[in-house]
Amino acid sequence: MSTDPTTTVKAAAATVWNDIVEHVRLNYPELARGWFTDLRLGDIEQGVVHVHTMNRAQADYLEQHCRRSFSEAAQAATGRLVAVAFEPGEDAGPGDGLEALGFAHDEQLVLNPDYSFDNFVTGPCNRLAHAAAIAVADEPGRAYNPFFVYGGVGLGKTHLLQAICRTVRERPTPPNCLYISCETFINHFIEAVERGALHQFRYRYRHVDLLVIDDIQFLAERERSQEEFFHTFNTLHQSQRQIILSADCSPSEIPSLEERLVSRFNSGLVALLDHPCLETRMAIIRKKAKLRCIEVPEDVIRFVASRIDTNIRALEGALIKIDALSQTLPGPITLELARESLGTEPAHPITIPTILETVAQRFNVKVSDLQSKKRSKAITQPRHISMYLARKLTSHSLEQIGGYFGGRDHTTVLHASRAISELRTADVQLRELLDEIMTEVKNAAH
Ligand code: ADP
Ligand code: MG
Numbered sequence: 001m002s003t004d005p006t007t008t009v010k011a012a013a014a015t016v017w018n019d020i021v022e023h024v025r026l027n028y029p030e031l032a033r034g035w036f037t038d039l040r041l042g043d044i045e046q047g048v049v050h051v052h053t054m055n056r057a058q059a060d061y062l063e064q065h066c067r068r069s070f071s072e073a074a075q076a077a078t079g080r081l082v083a084v085a086f087e088p089g090e091d092a093g094p095g096d097g098l099e100a101l102g103f104a105h106d107e108q109l110v111l112n113p114d115y116s117f118d119n120f121v122t123g124p125c126n127r128l129a130h131a132a133a134i135a136v137a138d139e140p141g142r143a144y145n146p147f148f149v150y151g152g153v154g155l156g157k158t159h160l161l162q163a164i165c166r167t168v169r170e171r172p173t174p175p176n177c178l179y180i181s182c183e184t185f186i187n188h189f190i191e192a193v194e195r196g197a198l199h200q201f202r203y204r205y206r207h208v209d210l211l212v213i214d215d216i217q218f219l220a221e222r223e224r225s226q227e228e229f230f231h232t233f234n235t236l237h238q239s240q241r242q243i244i245l246s247a248d249c250s251p252s253e254i255p256s257l258e259e260r261l262v263s264r265f266n267s268g269l270v271a272l273l274d275h276p277c278l279e280t281r282m283a284i285i286r287k288k289a290k291l292r293c294i295e296v297p298e299d300v301i302r303f304v305a306s307r308i309d310t311n312i313r314a315l316e317g318a319l320i321k322i323d324a325l326s327q328t329l330p331g332p333i334t335l336e337l338a339r340e341s342l343g344t345e346p347a348h349p350i351t352i353p354t355i356l357e358t359v360a361q362r363f364n365v366k367v368s369d370l371q372s373k374k375r376s377k378a379i380t381q382p383r384h385i386s387m388y389l390a391r392k393l394t395s396h397s398l399e400q401i402g403g404y405f406g407g408r409d410h411t412t413v414l415h416a417s418r419a420i421s422e423l424r425t426a427d428v429q430l431r432e433l434l435d436e437i438m439t440e441v442k443n444a445a446h
Pocket of ligand 2: 158159214
């Protein structure tokens with residue numbers, strides 16, 4: 001019985017592809033995902049191995065993050081000096097109409113294939129935001145408009161925004177969903193002013209069906225961009241087009257944001273992403289481990305979730321670290337291995353009193369002065385530095401931090417820590433001083 005030659009070629013391609021994926025998994029565990037095995041090897045032409053993805057989002061993501069490692073893996077698997085290129089396969093579905101509006105493909109943010117609703121774990125900290133995001137994706141422009149998500153670093157704002165974009169883009173006839181950074185909006189606006197092309201700018205922005213802008217807090221201090229955004233917002237809103245925004249604080253906490261924008265942002269649904277509780281953190285680790293095809297026992301999941309309680313990105317980082325160490329050793333992941341990977345010392349969380357004591361000592365002032373209402377310069381800067389460090393090194397909310405400083409308002413804490421953060425960028429001496437104090441605080445916590 002003779003075998004059909006196409007079947008043989010397909011089987012050979014599948015074997016090569018498996019070898020490539022295995023090489024990536026072993027050498028770049030942080031990149032590896034379960035869905036890599038669903039991709040298909042296409043032609044090899046002029047030294048380029050074409051890989052077909054299931055949709056454009058995957059192709060964009062892989063091109064941006066994985067090209068070099070896959071090329072290395074393809075060289076190892078084929079023994080030939082080849083490079084890998086990713087492109088959407090034939091049945092990848094329709095594209096969108098944004099290019100017709102003049103938005104170049106690379107001006108938009110690339111969607112991360114991991115950031116879907118299915119992969120978003122819910123708990124008391126994020127249930128409202130998640131449910132609202134699903135409603136918005138189901139009925140853009142009707143459910144909640146605008147939809148404003150806010151929360152600290154690494155708590156899932158970008159993940160939720162991208163899940164909405166992805167859901168609407170996967171519809172049989174997708175609406176024009178523009179997903180950009182706040183900087184892109186500002187840059188397009190400045191460019192349009194300089195080139196006298198405001199008319200064209202407005203035409204483009206006011207004809208999208210969904211406008212999704214991540215980290216809108218960067219509109220702070222940008223008076224003219226704020227004004228332009230205000231008009232863009234109104235036009236879209238009046239014609240029931242959906243506006244979706246994220247920020248690291250609520251609308252009224254964005255420094256120097258025009259009052260009329262604050263009230264527009266508050267006019268739809270404003271949802272907070274809060275710090276996840278232990279159960280949610282454990283569920284997130286389970287989800288992330290599954291996505292990366294890593295077998296993790298329950299005791300390790302509990303250990304990691306108890307050690308890291310602030311930022312979800314850090315939870316994922318810990319998982320990758322454990323997986324990377326386990327690749328170098330025989331046998332499965334164990335609690336012992338996890339301990340070795342993350343350090344055996346139990347985590348001593350940094351507290352605000354530790355920060356206050358360290359800063360007070362360094363500046364030769366009293367802790368009670370830092371907590372008082374005194375406004376002398378010798379006290380205000382150390383106080384602002386303490387607030388900045390409390391925001392950076394602890395998981396307390398702005399309100400809670402304000403409480404340690406004589407019941408100050410959360411906006412005071414926000415402004416103080418922003419001011420130090422800006423000074424830090426401009427002033428090398430201050431940066432060194434802050435780094436030193438941070439090390440002292442961390443040492444004091446152990
Ligand atoms: P932010 O934009 O708020 O800084 P991201 O959306 O980038 O945070 O999230 C950081 C990481 O944490 C991402 O890998 C994201 O998938 C993950 N993450 C955050 N929240 C959740 C959640 N509820 N379920 C699963 N993963 C989450
Ligand atoms: Mg983000």
